[in-house]
Amino acid sequence: MMVLEPPGELIREIQRKMVAFFWSGQHWIRAAVLFLPVAEGGQGLVDIQSRVKAFRLQSVKRLLYQRDLPWTQLAGGILHRAGGLGYDLQLFWIRLAEVSLSGLTPFYRSLLQVWKTVFEVSRGAGLSGAWIREEPLLYNPLLQTRLLSSSSIRACLLRSGCTKLGHVLQTNGWRSPTELRKVTGLYSPRLVTQLLEEVESVLPGCYRELVVRGGTLDRQAAGAPAPNLTVRLAVQLDQEEETVPGTLFHIPALGRFQEVPRDALYLACVKVAHQAVLKRQRLSHWPGLFGPDFPLRDRWRSLYKPPIEKRSGDLQWRIIHGAIATDRHVAHLNPAVVGQCRFCGQDENLPLAIAVSMPIVTIIYLLTNVAYYVVLDIPSFMASDAVAVTFGNQVLGPMNWIIPIAVAMSCYGGLNASIIAASSLNILTRFLQMVR
Numbered sequence: 001m002m003v004l005e006p007p008g009e010l011i012r013e014i015q016r017k018m019v020a021f022f023w024s025g026q027h028w029i030r031a032a033v034l035f036l037p038v039a040e041g042g043q044g045l046v047d048i049q050s051r052v053k054a055f056r057l058q059s060v061k062r063l064l065y066q067r068d069l070p071w072t073q074l075a076g077g078i079l080h081r082a083g084g085l086g087y088d089l090q091l092f093w094i095r096l097a098e099v100s101l102s103g104l105t106p107f108y109r110s111l112l113q114v115w116k117t118v119f120e121v122s123r124g125a126g127l128s129g130a131w132i133r134e135e136p137l138l139y140n141p142l143l144q145t146r147l148l149s150s151s152s153i154r155a156c157l158l159r160s161g162c163t164k165l166g167h168v169l170q171t172n173g174w175r176s177p178t179e180l181r182k183v184t185g186l187y188s189p190r191l192v193t194q195l196l197e198e199v200e201s202v203l204p205g206c207y208r209e210l211v212v213r214g215g216t217l218d219r220q221a222a223g224a225p226a227p228n229l230t231v232r233l234a235v236q237l238d239q240e241e242e243t244v245p246g247t248l249f250h251i252p253a254l255g256r257f258q259e260v261p262r263d264a265l266y267l268a269c270v271k272v273a274h275q276a277v278l279k280r281q282r283l284s285h286w287p288g289l290f291g292p293d294f295p296l297r298d299r300w301r302s303l304y305k306p307p308i309e310k311r312s313g314d315l316q317w318r319i320i321h322g323a324i325a326t327d328r329h330v331a332h333l334n335p336a337v338v339g340q341c342r343f344c345g346q347d348e349n350l351p352l353a354i355a356v357s358m359p360i361v362t363i364i365y366l367l368t369n370v371a372y373y374v375v376l377d378i379p380s381f382m383a384s385d386a387v388a389v390t391f392g393n394q395v396l397g398p399m400n401w402i403i404p405i406a407v408a409m410s411c412y413g414g415l416n417a418s419i420i421a422a423s424s425l426n427i428l429t430r431f432l433q434m435v436r
Helices: 008-022 031-035 048-065 072-079 106-118 151-160 177-184 189-202 205-213 239-243 262-273 300-304 310-320 327-331 350-375 378-383 387-395 402-422
Strands: 119-123 229-233
Touching (some): 008 048, 048 106, 048 262, 072 106, 106 119, 151 177, 177 189, 229 262, 350 387, 387 402
Antiparallel strands (some): 119 229
8 A cells, every 4th residue: 555556446345344343324423533543532443545645645755855765766757747847846835736647657646646635735934045946937836926827828838848947047047038038938028028027026035035146056956855845734614613612623733744743644634534524523522531541451442352242332432422321320329420411511311301201102002002992802802812913913904014023123122221221230240231
C-alpha cells in the first residue's frame, strides 16, 4: 500500500468486514466514529483507505524534504508531465485543483489527488532565494494577477514553455520587453509590459528585493529542499458549525508539513474522509470515562476476545455511549448514583417508560382475551391445544402463520429481559454480568 495502488474494491470489501464485526449498523453512533482514536470519542479501528492516503502523504514529505534519496530525480521527471507545466515539487504549492493530472503514473496521480483533497497549503515568511527562478507563474497563489488568470494568456505561456519566474528573469533582473515577447509568445508590447508590471506588483518582498539587487538570480534550486509549507485540513465549515460545540469533529492545528507526525497525517485523512458524518455526531463522554492512559486490557476491544460473544461487547458499547439508559435503575440500589444520563446530563426516562408501557401491555392482554371470547365458544376453548392458534385460524385465514411467529418473538423478548435483569445480581458469574 505504500508504493502500489491497491484495488479499490478489495480495500472496500476488507473494510466492510472489519466494520461489520464491531458495528451492527443499529446504533445511533455512526460507523465513522469507530475510526477516531479513543481520546476523541472513537474506538481506534483502522480506516484502510485513510491509511493508504497517509502513506501517500509520507511519500510526499520524503520527496519534499529528503532530496538525497535515490528516487527523487525519477519522481521529479515523472511529475514534470503533469498538465505540461514542467513543474515537479512546485505542484505541491500551486492550485492543484485546476491542473490536469493526465500523463502521470497511477501512483503519482494518487499522490497528488490525496494531497489536494486532504490539505490546503500556504507558504509562510522566509521564502528561499534558491527557488526564485523555479517559482511557478501559473496557478500560483503568490502570483495572482488578472492576466495570469486569463485562459488565453495561460495557453500562450504553456505553448512557449514560459511557466516559471526564471523564464522572465535574467542574471541581473527582468528581461527586456523585446526578449519577453519572444519568451512568452505574446506579440503585443503593451500586453507584455502590463504582464510584467502585474507580476512585479504581486511579487513577495524577499523576491522583489533579490530582483532589484540582482547578482544572486543565477542560484539554482536543484537539490534544495522545498520551501516551508503550512497545511490545514481541506474542510468547509460555515459560521454556524464553527460556533456550535459538542460534536466529534474539530480541526486540529497541523502547522508546518515537515513537522507533522505520521499519526497526525493518518488522523487528518480520517477526518477529511468522514467529515460529513462527524460534523453531525454529538460528542459523548467516552474520552472522560476512558482516557488515552486507560489500561488497554480494560478498553472496549477486550470485550470481543473469547469467550465473550460479539453481541455482549456490542451491548456494552451501546451502554458506554449512552444508547441504553441504566443509571435511573442503579440509583434505586446505590444512593451514590444519580438518576441522570452521564452523557447528556438529562434525567433518564426509564421509570416513565415503565409507567407508560405496563398499562399499555395490560390493556392489550385484556383486549386479546375479550377477542378470544367473542370469536370462540366454550367447546372450542376446551378442545384447543393453543387458543391463539385456533383464534388465528378462524379470524386470519391464510395469514394464520402470523400467530406462531408473534408468539416466538414474544418468548424471545421475554427471555432477553430475563437475562438482562438476572445479570444485575451479584451471585451470577462475571460473564453473564457483562451482558448487563
